[in-house]
Amino acid sequence: MAAQHRIEQISTHLTIRPGTMFGSPVGQKSGEDIVVVSALRTAITRAKKGGFKDTLPEELLYHVLKATLDKTGIDPAIVEDIQVGNVLPEMGGAKAARMAQLHAGFPVTSSIATTNRQCASGLQAVAGIASAIKSGIIEVGIGAGVESMTHGYGPTGTVLSTESELLCQTPEAKDCLLPMGITSENVAQKFNVTREAQDRWAAQSQSRAAAAQKGGLFDKEIIPVTTTIIDPTTKEKRSITVTKDDGVRENTTVQVLGKLKPSFKPTGSTTAGNASQVSDGAAAVLLMKRSKAQALNLPIMGKLVSFATVGVPPNVMGIGPAYAIPVALQRAGITKDQVDVFEINEAFASQLVYSVEYLGLNHDKVNPKGGAIALGHPLGCTGARLVATLLTELERRKQKIGVVSMCMGTGMGAAAVFESE
Amino acid sequence: MAAVMRYRTAGYNGYSIEYSPFFENRIACASAANFGIVGNGRLWVLGLGAGPEGIDVEKVYDTQDGLFDCAWSEVHENQIVTSSGDGSIKLWDVTLPDFPVRNWSEHTREVFAVKWNLVKKDTFISGSWDQTIKLWNPEVPQSLTTWQEHTHCIYQTAWSPTSGDIFASASGDHTLKVWDVRQPRSVQTVRAHNAEILALDWNKYHPNTLVTGSVDHSVKVWDLRFPDREAMVLLGHDYAVRRVKCSPHSGNIIASASYDMTMRIWDTAMGGNRLAHVHDQHTEFVLGVDMSMFFEGQVATCAWDEQINVIQIPGLSMKH
Numbered sequence: 001m002a003a004q005h006r007i008e009q010i011s012t013h014l015t016i017r018p019g020t021m022f023g024s025p026v027g028q029k030s031g032e033d034i035v036v037v038s039a040l041r042t043a044i045t046r047a048k049k050g051g052f053k054d055t056l057p058e059e060l061l062y063h064v065l066k067a068t069l070d071k072t073g074i075d076p077a078i079v080e081d082i083q084v085g086n087v088l089p090e091m092g093g094a095k096a097a098r099m100a101q102l103h104a105g106f107p108v109t110s111s112i113a114t115t116n117r118q119c120a121s122g123l124q125a126v127a128g129i130a131s132a133i134k135s136g137i138i139e140v141g142i143g144a145g146v147e148s149m150t151h152g153y154g155p156t157g158t159v160l161s162t163e164s165e166l167l168c169q170t171p172e173a174k175d176c177l178l179p180m181g182i183t184s185e186n187v188a189q190k191f192n193v194t195r196e197a198q199d200r201w202a203a204q205s206q207s208r209a210a211a212a213q214k215g216g217l218f219d220k221e222i223i224p225v226t227t228t229i230i231d232p233t234t235k236e237k238r239s240i241t242v243t244k245d246d247g248v249r250e251n252t253t254v255q256v257l258g259k260l261k262p263s264f265k266p267t268g269s270t271t272a273g274n275a276s277q278v279s280d281g282a283a284a285v286l287l288m289k290r291s292k293a294q295a296l297n298l299p300i301m302g303k304l305v306s307f308a309t310v311g312v313p314p315n316v317m318g319i320g321p322a323y324a325i326p327v328a329l330q331r332a333g334i335t336k337d338q339v340d341v342f343e344i345n346e347a348f349a350s351q352l353v354y355s356v357e358y359l360g361l362n363h364d365k366v367n368p369k370g371g372a373i374a375l376g377h378p379l380g381c382t383g384a385r386l387v388a389t390l391l392t393e394l395e396r397r398k399q400k401i402g403v404v405s406m407c408m409g410t411g412m413g414a415a416a417v418f419e420s421e
Numbered sequence: 422m423a424a425v426m427r428y429r430t431a432g433y434n435g436y437s438i439e440y441s442p443f444f445e446n447r448i449a450c451a452s453a454a455n456f457g458i459v460g461n462g463r464l465w466v467l468g469l470g471a472g473p474e475g476i477d478v479e480k481v482y483d484t485q486d487g488l489f490d491c492a493w494s495e496v497h498e499n500q501i502v503t504s505s506g507d508g509s510i511k512l513w514d515v516t517l518p519d520f521p522v523r524n525w526s527e528h529t530r531e532v533f534a535v536k537w538n539l540v541k542k543d544t545f546i547s548g549s550w551d552q553t554i555k556l557w558n559p560e561v562p563q564s565l566t567t568w569q570e571h572t573h574c575i576y577q578t579a580w581s582p583t584s585g586d587i588f589a590s591a592s593g594d595h596t597l598k599v600w601d602v603r604q605p606r607s608v609q610t611v612r613a614h615n616a617e618i619l620a621l622d623w624n625k626y627h628p629n630t631l632v633t634g635s636v637d638h639s640v641k642v643w644d645l646r647f648p649d650r651e652a653m654v655l656l657g658h659d660y661a662v663r664r665v666k667c668s669p670h671s672g673n674i675i676a677s678a679s680y681d682m683t684m685r686i687w688d689t690a691m692g693g694n695r696l697a698h699v700h701d702q703h704t705e706f707v708l709g710v711d712m713s714m715f716f717e718g719q720v721a722t723c724a725w726d727e728q729i730n731v732i733q734i735p736g737l738s739m740k741h
Contacts (some may be wrong), residue, residue, distance in 0.1 A: 003459040006531065009550065009574065012593075013636050013661040014680060029650050030713035037578060155661065333615065 006390035022130055022155050022304045023290070026334050026401060026419050031291030033303040034130040034403045036418070038072045039388035040064055041226055041283035042225050044245045044376040047149040051242035052280035054226045057089055057148035058281035065104035067223040068142060068284045072298060078137040079286075083113040083128045085121025085145035086380035088152035092116065093380075097146075103421035118381070119345060119406050120309065120414035123383025127307040127416060146282040146382035153278060175314035176410040181264030181275070183317045183409075184348035188269045190316060191354045195269035199257040200348035204275035204372045205346055209370025210250035217369055217396065218245065220386040247277045247376045255389055274349035279376025301391045302402075306331035312411045318351020320413020321405040322358040328403065328415035336361060339417075340399035343354075343386040344407035346371035355407075367420040369393060382406060387418070394420035422650045425702065426475025426731040427571030433463045435723025437490045438709035443498035445715035446470050447479070448731070450723050451503055453487025462488035464503050469731060472576045476729060479632050481513050494559070495542040502545055502559070504532035510547055512559055527555060534578040534590075541585030544602075548575035548590050549671060555604055577621040577664070583628045591621035597633055599645065612637075613641060613649045620665040634662025640677050642689060644699055657696050658716050663706065669714040674737065676720055678707040684722045686734050698734050 020026075023033035042060055044353035045051040061084060069076055082101055083278035084095040093114040101112045117124040129141035137204060160177065168174040178186075178391060212218060225343025226241045252273070263275070293300050312319050321344050329336060342365055346352045356366055370387060372382065383406065390402040405415035433452035446469040452733075464586045471477035486507035494500035508528035510520035525547035534548035536649035544565070547555050552571050555564040573593030582586035586602045597618060600610040613633045620634030629645045630652070640662055642653040654717040660680035668674035673690040675695070684700040684707050705725035713719035718737030723729050 002531075006506070008460050013617065013663075026613060027612075030654050032654065032656070 002215060007412070009313035014161065015095055016213045020305050022134055022306065022330055024274075024304055025334055026391060028124060028421075029290065031289065031294070033041050033290040033364050034133055034292045035285055035293050035303045036285055036287060036301045036391060037293050037298045038068050038286040039221065039301060039391050040071065040282060040351070041221055041223050041381070041385045041388045042068050043242045044279045044281035044378055044385070045382075046240060046246065046247050046376065047153060047278040047280055050246045050280060051240055052148065052227065053150050053230060054230045055148070056096070057279065057282070058100040058372050059227065060148060061097060061100040061146040062103050063225045064146075064223060064282040065100060065106070065142065065255040069105055072286060074286070074296065074298070077107050077109065078140045079110050079138060079142055081110065081129065081132060081140040082106075082144060084112065084114045084259040084380070085117065085118055085125040085383055086114050086147055087118060087121055088147060088149065088379065090152070093146075105244065117309070117414065118406050118412070119347060119377070119379055120383050120407040120412070121380040122225060122283060122385060122411065123387070123404055123406065123414050123416055126304070126384060126387055127286065130304045130307070131149070132385075133287060133289060140286075140288040142286050143286050143384060144282065144284040145381040147378035147380040148280045149278045149378055149401055150280050155297050166294065172314055177409050179264065180317070180347070180409055181270055184270040184275065184350045185264055185268045185308035187316045187348070187354055188350040191242065193269075193350045193353050195258070195337070195355050196254070197256045198269055201349040201353050202257055203252055203254045205370045205373040206249050206252040207294070207365060208246045209245070210351075211247055212369035213244065213319055215392070216238065216412050218389075222320065242283060246373045247279060248370070248374045270348055270350060276347050276377035277375070278344070279378045279389035281376065281378040281381045281385060283388050284383050285387050300421055301395065302418045302420040305419050307414075307416045309412060309414045312413060314411035316408055317411040318348055318407045319358070320407030320411070322411030322413070323357040324415035325359060325402070325403060325405050328405070328417050331410045332417040334401065334417070339401045339403050340365065340397065341366070341390060341393055341402045342366045343390040343402065343404050345377060345382050345386065346373045347377060347407055348374060351407055391420055424475070424483055426469060428467055428472065428474065428476035428478070428729040430463070430723070430727050430729060432466055432727070434705070434725040434727060436488060436708050438711050438721045438723040438729065439491050439493055440711050440713050440721065441493050441498070442495060442714065443493075445713070447461065447659065448710065448711070448721050449491050449493065449501055451460070451488035451491040452723070453489065456725055457487040457489065457506065460487065462486055463687055464488055464491060464501070464513060465698070467729065476731060478710050482513055482519065482521070484511065488529075489533050490532060492535045492537040492545060494619075498680045500559070500704065502535050502537065504535040504547055506533060508549065508551070510535060510557065523559060525557065525564065526563070532559060533576050535572070536580055536588070538585055539580045539582055546578050546580070546588055548578040548627045548657060548724055550574040554578060554590055554600070566602065568605070570598065571596070573617070573740040576617070576619045578619050579623040579631065581628065582623055582625045589621060589623060589631055591633055593617040593619040597621065597631065597643065597732045609645060609648065611643060611645070613643060613651070614639070619661060619663050622665045624672055625669055630664045632667055634665045634677055638662065638674065640665055640687065653689055655695055657685060657694060658683070663708045664710050665710055666710055668712050670712075670717040676710045676712055678710040678722060680706045682707060682724070684710050686718070686720070686737075695737045697736065700732060702730060703728060
């Protein structure tokens with residue numbers, strides 16, 4: 001007996017993994033933590049209609065990178081690398097991103113890369129920079145995200161021009177070609193998410209976003225962007241300053257939403273009203289080790305605790321958060337009940353409602369300032385945008401633990417745990 | 422530089438090694454057969470500067486169960502106390518053969534820590550996997566006090582170097598606790614790691630500074646006046662840290678022994694990762710380390726590879 005107990009006891013010394021992936025565990029601080037010093041975004045505006053309809057994506061990126069330098073007052077030369085999540089731009093956005101970086105005032109000695117993990121690209125950029133800092137490749141970096149769905153969205157941006165017969169022999173591979181709306185219908189059908197439940201969530205997203213906007217709850221995360229817009233009737237160019245998300249419909253109700261026709265199949269339940277909006281926007285998150293932030297006397301918004309990506313079947317891609325969030329929580333060593341705020345991307349109300357119900361989350365904690373149904377979903381931007389929205393809200397509430405999560409086309413989920421301070 | 426002095430504790434795996442506070446060339450090693458999982462224990466009393474490899478045996482004492490810690494008496498130059506897997510604590514006189522001069526059997530599980538009072542010198546404490554800490558006087562047949570507050574195994578204890586009433590304990594419940602022998606409850610609790618804490622020592626020069634070592638691979642330096650956050654994290658061990666010792670000669674030198682088979686010397690006054698030396702000549706878990714108070718920079722280690730190594734750390738000056 002004693003021998004067995006001793007073996008078990010001593011084996012725990014060797015099997016328990018220390019801390020968390022990026023530094024000290026929740027509730028503790030260490031100089032080795034990867035912390036967020038700044039998380040800012042542009043307003044999100046409607047594609048082809050909103051304030052950024054005549055602004056190029058790299059210009060949006062320039063504005064948010066420049067604002068990060070201006071607001072923090074850091075020496076641009078300490079930023080050794082930037083990763084930018086983007087999905088649609090030509091050539092992967094690499095050339096345009098480098099131009100944005102240099103125009104923003106970063107020296108030629110700093111570097112930049114773009115990354116495409118579909119709708120998680122912005123969060124992937126944050127996690128990629130955090131990993132680079134953790135592994136000692138860099139000391140300071142920016143994880144950003146940008147998308148102008150005014151530019152590049154539509155058939156050429158969302159459908160492959162080639163279809164490999166060889167790869168399509170595997171049904172799951174062929175399912176990657178399904179339009180996103182159809183995957184939303186699949187989720188609703190397979191998991192019995194009613195039209196009413198979807199419209200209820202959509203109406204709630206709108207009313208929460210409207211209330212947050214009125215209360216000034218986005219003011220800390222949004223940077224004003226002065227840009228040029230072409231008047232659609234007079235064709236005249238004029239200068240405007242964009243400070244507010246323009247997709248929010250304050251007076252939407254479940255009844256109004258219930259009258260909308262399904263967008264993807266006649267008998268379906270996904271409509272323009274309960275799906276994310278097509279939008280333009282950019283966001284940037286400045287990351288470094290806590291010891292570096294302290295040495296530079298910079299404020300610390302919070303730390304990154306864990307990150308996870310998982311795969312799910314491509315034909316129900318929207319369920320990604322249901323599977324990614326538990327992995328991120330487990331890696332953070334916490335339970336869902338310890339989380340104060342979840343920011344989960346509302347690609348479609350169907351997948352959002354399913355994920356929330358599957359995980360048994362308290363609705364009050366999920367997207368308290370509204371989500372992409374009201375605010376919009378500029379694909380590559382979203383992940384970084386959610387980090388800015390989460391950390392400002394945790395700070396306002398004087399709460400601690402937050403989760404950012406989203407689904408991805410072709411069947412994946414990503415999630416990250418942050419701790420505010 | 423002197424070569425490594427070695428001794429093979431044949432058939433026994435080292436758990437703890439302690440320099441005598443009275444004789445500069447005497448060390449003791451608490452050991453256990455079969456890696457301490459099952460079987461006998463043996464206390465080795467060894468002389469430095471003798472034997473073919475620099476260390477020779479002076480006395481051995483065998484016990485029924487494995488020995489996990491030992492502490493030399495601070496008053497009797499020939500007495501040493503050991504703690505055992507069967508919960509027993511034994512006092513030995515190395516001038517006498519074979520049997521302990523006293524035996525206490527109160528703990529109900531393995532006793533991983535025994536530490537002699539450095540200031541009052543008339544008492545010692547023990548910390549056990551039964552979650553209790555006991556205070557003992559070698560002349561008294563029962564423990565003087567028992568404290569039960571930790572909620573997991575107690576792995577290590579340490580006396581304050583400046584107060585004969587204050588000691589600290591480290592536990593698998595992730596906390597470090599500070600105690601006053603006159604108080605029935607702990608006087609301070611520090612949630613020091615997010616994992617089991619296996620190692621603990623009190624800085625000999627800074628009365629508010631303690632050092633912990635944990636399953637989370639880290640060594641942390643604590644200032645009890647600012648318990649919300651560690652004063653320093655020393656990273657480098659690849660596995661759990663099993664023992665830490667603060668230098669008797671310098672307030673900024675720390676030794677740590679780990680399951681990663683190394684013993685490391687840290688200099689908290691250094692920049693960078695503060696790692697001053699790595700001793701990597703053991704081939705199994707290193708569980709014991711101690712620093713000579715007579716020869717600055719001389720360090721003894723014991724390990725599950727049945728080897729005792731005594732080395733001179735380069736860069737730490739040799740004084741007599």
